[in-house]
Amino acid sequence: MAVSMNKVFANLPVTVFEAMSQLARDNDAINLGQGFPDDPGPEDIRRAAADASINGYNQYPSMMGIPELRTAIATHYKHWHDLDLDPFAEVMVTSGGTEALTSAILAVVEPGDEVIVFQPVYDSYLPIIRQAGGIPRLVRLEPPHWRLTDDALREVFNHKTKAVLFNNPLNPAAVVYPREDLELLATYCQDFDVVAICDEVWEHVTFDGLAHIPLITIPGMRDRTIKIGSAGKIFSLTGWKIGFVCAAPDLLRVVAKVHQFLTFTTAPNLQAAVAYGLGKSDDFFRQMRVDLARSRDHLTKGLEAIGFPVLKSQGTYFLTVDLSPLGLNETDEAFCRRIVTDYKVAAIPVSAFYERDAVTSVVRFCFAKKDATLDAALERLSDAVHRR
């Protein structure tokens, strides 16, 4: 007799991310699918981690995070967003944004609660909401602008709504939401007494002078927002998995109760290095944006020259292309399977970020790569807009 396992997880299909990465390996493809940079990351920050491993404390640090990092996070957000946070009551360190999200969802959601989620949706949200007994209410965002609309919000917010999960800047659509959309969402959160769990892991990766606005800074949201960040994205060190949760003391206290039984704590050497990194000058963060924007423009120009309609990326490591004007008569997933086998370039179909009613004409490419990698991919794709 087969043992019975938790259906929330047992019934999860293998994600298309995994399937595409496997196809990329099988076909020896250039992988513009997964979102990690070619660059090894800032050397001084990596040295700070090495130094902390050799000369620092390597036993269990405080479950809330080392004091230097909690203080550095509060100072960083004061500097960048004029946000006043008490480092010891309103800031906690987690093992990555993913753990922060899981801790926040489990801390807020109880059986029967409705949780509003926007599609395209990051893949970790829905299983954890369901594990908590929550009922996801999906809002479908529409290309090419993927904006929040009053009509869409009015349809889903109601007296059973407990939380909204909002990702800004939005992966995979590469949108940096303007104040107008944040104010609209904030109005609904206040009218229906809803907690906002804000996945802002891409907060520093914005282009063309666009500034990320944390939802927690919108009037009325300070005490009902759980803000989530990740050093992995801020410093292009995605393997480090150092996340942050910032929230009012009454909210953070409960999120911390979940965190204590998920991971309890996080590698102290990496925490020390991130504390150092967050204190770097504004120029460092600006240069990172300039460098990534240059790579974005490089891939955009190359794809446009081949004939792909590129949707402008405002942030993240990604840009998207819209296949619909090409008349290829194939879905985004079929297109991605075709280019990985026929052209040996891997990309991600945006339909993978939908549970239902998927947009099936948009494909995501990661541009956080060396020019040589992007050029090689472009050369391989040179006649991919025509079907073989």
Ligand code: PMP
């Ligand atoms: N949220 C979003 C929108 C992401 O893109 C990612 C990373 N791809 C995460 C959360 C997870 O962050 P971390 O790697 O720090 O767990």
